[in-house]
Amino acid sequence: MNRNYLLPAYLYVGPFKYAIIxxxxxxxxxxxxxxxxxxxxxxxxxxxxxxxxxxxxxFVQDTLLHELRHCVNHAVGxxxxxxxxxxxxISRTNALFLGTLQDxxxxxxxxxxxxx
Numbered sequence: 001m002n003r004n005y006l007l008p009a010y011l012y013v014g015p016f017k018y019a020i021i022x023x024x025x026x027x028x029x030x031x032x033x034x035x036x037x038x039x040x041x042x043x044x045x046x047x048x049x050x051x052x053x054x055x056x057x058x059f060v061q062d063t064l065l066h067e068l069r070h071c072v073n074h075a076v077g078x079x080x081x082x083x084x085x086x087x088x089x090i091s092r093t094n095a096l097f098l099g100t101l102q103d104x105x106x107x108x109x110x111x112x113x114x115x116x
Contacts, residue, residue, distance in 0.1 A: 005053045008106040013071040022053040039063045042070040
């Protein structure tokens with residue numbers, strides 16, 4: 001079932017506080033400004049994560065997790081890095097990824113919801 005899910009307002013990633021934006025008008029404006037359609041988008045300059053919340057729950061959760069991972073990658077300085085081995089990638093991101101989960105219990109709660 002599609003409905004507009006209420007996501008947490010913020011996501012903390014290390015020292016950064018990202019606003020989680022689900023407003024359709026703001027999402028449409030962002031899509032126009034970057035000339036790209038998306039289900040989610042992390043803007044590190046604005047410290048904002050845009051997530052369409054009118055998709056099935058599993059898609060919204062997947063999108064939020066996807067954008068969270070982009071934020072972690074950005075914070076550890078490996079944005080767009082394709083030269084890391086899988087082991088190097090995990091080693092470089094794991095501590096901040098775990099810290100992000102620990103610092104955001106509302107996000108973890110949302111991520112573990114299941115549709116009836």
